[in-house]
Amino acid sequence: MESSTTTTLIQTVSRLSKVSFSWYDYILFSVMLVLSALIGIYFGCFGSKQSSANEYLMGGKTMRVIPIAISLVASHTSGITLLALPADIYRYGAAYWLGGISMAILCVVTIYVYLPVFYNLQIISTYEYLERRFDKKTRSFASFLYAVSVFLYLPIVVYIPALAFSAASGIDVHLIAPAVCAVCIFYTTIGGLKAVVWTDTLQFTVTVGAIITVFILGVKSAGGFLQVWNKAVEGQRLDIFDFDWDPTKRDSFWAIVIGLTVHWMGHTSVNQSCVQKFLAVSTFKKSSLSVAYYCFGMTVVKTFSVLTGFIMFAKYSDCDPFTTKQVTRNDQLLPYYVMDVARNIPGLSGLFIAGVFSAGLSTLSATLNCLAGTIYEDFISKFMHKRITQKTASNILKIIVVITGVACTALVFVIEHMGGLLKLAIGLGGVTNGPLLGLFTLGMIFPRANAKGAFYGAIFGLILISALVFPNKYFETQGLIKYPPKPLSTERCDFLNETTIFENVLNIRNSSTHFQPPAIFRISFYYYTLIGALTTIIFGFIISCMTNKNDPPVEKSLISPVSYFLVSKDTKSNGIIEYNTVEKALEVVSINSERDNK
Known part of the structure; x- marks a missing residue:
């Protein structure tokens, strides 16, 4: 009996794993890559040829709203979203669906708080704002944090779809990642933002095709949408309204609506990749529409x-x-499911893998483009001659894209040997996004904030959130922090006997421990950005209030319209200081005179 069960299990796993590409799968995938390359060639070799930095990074401010919105959605729909999120819903329930509320809040906050400032300034790098509002030191610190987070995130974006392609085609992942990334680097390098936007549009179409196809096929195989919904209700996947204020709850209502909202603010409202595209249209109204369409998408x-x-x-x-060990990692579940239910449908595996890879390429190309702008504007341009031509600047940007793209591709080979790096990268995202969001919010919302407060506030925010995240990751790797999944069952697994099921349950129970780390290290990861941002703002404001006695007035254009009412005293408009009282003007003149005499 035991031998028969083992044989059946092996046959089942073997049947599901032997899904390989046919010739039409390869053609579908190759067509997507070829069209992406041709788009890059078109924008790089015809028309303006991306011969200026403004053309290369901002598309000459002639981009249309819909392509910009689609590009934004595409660049934020990576393989991680397509593979990890459905698996997370499967195991822990649909609390993440409350993110629809978060997205609505994000849309309003971005349009009315942050976007007016960026649009009025018309800057290529969002971190240029921090220099204008505070100083060069604060800007350099913020740019460095952004660059580090990108170099840790992009290799994961590339590795996950490459791994899925390798499983389906049998081609070594070491060959897939460099080859496909080379195409992405090529069209991003020669085509600039226009190539990124239009290839994102193409790739997103493929991604949407894969998502919809899998969705329709899945609903049909499950016996209809009503059956799917009833199963979700019975399995407690729709028990999403948990109003417990306990911050250690993984998926509470507040963790999603508050924590996830602030997390997305860090990824959207002040993110270089997003702001760069928001500013690539000709009017503020169109820029606002691109934000709204992006949030809806x-x-x-x-x-x-x-x-x-x-x-x-x-x-x-x-x-x-998961219980039967046919799947061991979350990002394996959706490919496993597609291979299971659609193994006999020609071309579907190719469409699915092309969709996952398209999502990864969209994220890679968009991030490389904006990272090039950040590195050039915040670091390299400082050492360039002031009379440098636009063509030379454009060529330097292209070289930066190639170098950073190659570096990120090379790091893919490191990822496969560091299984815990994915969790570390997610944690690091909170570590960097918190202080960055805090810096921009402090500058735009609080006119009294100054350079000292901003810089040291960000340092405090970085230290505090790091002290929470890294111990949390350590406890997770030691198995001391676990999030119990929603109810799962193996009662109808034909290839398992009772002994096997009992052993699996016993192993899960034995792996638990009575020791629990302190609650502060078990705070839900949704709150990381919020904690880092609040720490930066609070410490930054306190330090500013203690040190801003002789600070010059702040330019009104650097303050968000929602905080104009706080600019009750002296302001600076178009470089001209407007003092609220004659006494204040005389005081400043007197201080400046004393400094000159010294």
């Missing part, structure tokens, strides 16, 4: 990911592949 994409998680649960609610 992201809500739709994430809704489909949530529903895909429901569909997978409907399929495996009585035979969990």
Whole structure:
């Protein structure tokens, strides 16, 4: 009996793993890459040829709203979103769906608080704002944090779809990653922002095709959407309204609506990649529309990911592949599901893998383009001659894209040997996004904030959030912090006997421990950006109030319109200081005279 069960299990796993590309799968995937390269050639070799820095990074401010919005959605829909989110819904429930509320809040805050400042200044690098508002030291610190987070994030974005492609095609991941990344680097390098936007549009179309196809197929195989919904209700996947204020709760209502909102603010409202595209249109109204369309598009994409998680649960609610060890990692579940239900449909595996890879390439190209702008504007341009031509600047940007792209591709080979790096990168995202969001918020909302407060406030924020995140990651690797999944079952696994099921349950129970780390290290990861931002703002404001006695007035253009009422005293408009009282003007003149005499 035991031998028969083992044989059946081996046959089942073997049947699901032997899904390989056919010739039409390869053609579909190759067409996507070729078209992406041709788009880059078109924008790089015809028309203006991306011969200026403004053309290369901002598209000459002639981009249309819809392509910009699609590009934004595409660049924020990576393989991590497509693979990890449905698996997370499958295991922990659909609390993430409350992110629709977060996205609506994000849209309003971005349009009315942050976007007016960036649009009026018309700057290529968002970190240029920090220099104008505070000083060069604060700007350099912020740019450095951004660059580090990118170099840790992009290799993961590349590695996950490359791994999925390798599993489907049998081609070594070491060959796939460099080859496909080379195409992405090529069209990003020669085509600039216009190539990025239009290739994102193409790739997003492929991604959407994959998502919709898998969704329709899944609903059909599960017996209809009503059956999927009922299974989700029965399996507690829709128990999402947990109003407990306990910050250690992984998926509470407040963790999503508050924590995730602030997290997305760090990724959107002040993010170089997003702001760069928001400013690539000709009017503020169009810029606001691109924000609204982007938020709506992201809500739709994430809704489909949530529903895909429901569909997978409907399929495996009585035979969990995690418990049976057919799947060991979250990012393996969706490919496993597609291979299971669609192995006999020609071309679907190619469409799915092309969709996942397209999402990864969209993120890679968009981030390389904006990282090049940040590195050039915040570091290299300081050492360049003031009379440098636009063509030379454009060529330097292209070289930066090549170098950073090659470096990120090379780091892919490090990722596969560091299994814990994915969790570390997610944690580091909170570590860097918190202080960065805090810096921009401090500058735009609080006119009394000064350079000392901003810089040291960001340092405090970085230290505090690091002291929370890194111990948390350590405890996770030691198995001391675990989030129990929603109910899972193996009662209808035909290839498992009772002994095997008992052993799996016993192993799960034995792996638990009575020791729990302090609650402060078990705070939900959704709050990381919020904690870092609040720490930066609070310490920065306190230090500013203690040290801003003789600070010059702040330019009104550097303050968000929502805080104009706080600019009750002296302001600076178009470089001209406007004092509220004659006494204040005389005081400043007297101080300046004393400094000159010394």
